Amino acid sequence: MKESIDKVSQYLTKNSIKPSYPRIKIFQYLEENHSHPTVDEIYNTLVKEIPTLSKTTVYNTLNILINAGVARVLTIEGNETRYDVDMKEHGHFKCESCGDIIDFTIETDKLNVMELKDFKINVKSIYYKGICNECLKYKKEKLEEE
Incomplete structure (x- = not known):
């Protein structure tokens, strides 16, 4: 389900995350892509929409989401780090x-x-x-x- 920017913004705010445009778009991307994307996949998709986006911003945003408990890291086979916002068991x-x-x-x-x-x-x-x-x-x- 595609969440509106306002709903994602409210959700991030509720979880003590400042809802900047890149953070909102990264969270939306994670919600919409159940493939458990990598940093490269997130960056390569969103940089087309946000030309000023950097990989550092993606990494920093993911760390913020993880620390707030709204995303988690999946380490697949030791060398493949992916991300998931489905926090259900x-x-x-x-x-x-x-x-x-x-x-x-x-x-x-x-x-x-x-x-x-x-x-x-x-x-x-x-x-x-x-x-x-x-x-x-x-x-x-x-x-x-x-």
Whole structure:
């Protein structure tokens, strides 16, 4: 759902973030792109609309959003940092074929890991890797054609 600039501005203000135009646009981009974009993807898309935008502004804005608790970092495979503003509890699946990252619903509080029962858990992150159903379907069709 595309949020209006006014609604995003109000949301950022409510979360103690000064709603500058670049911050609003970066937050909107994250909301509208569930692909969990990288800094480069955010920058390359928004610089067309905001010619004065710098990567530093993107990094700084993302840090502000993260520190305010309205965005989070996803580190995929150690070298791929992506960003997500969906703060609901969910996991991520990365397709090894097409590279898509797909959200899935999971109730992490229902995961009972006995080895960690006396630990204080600060972050719960569920991440799967494999081949998505679209890529499997495509591969099956290719095999049937041969």
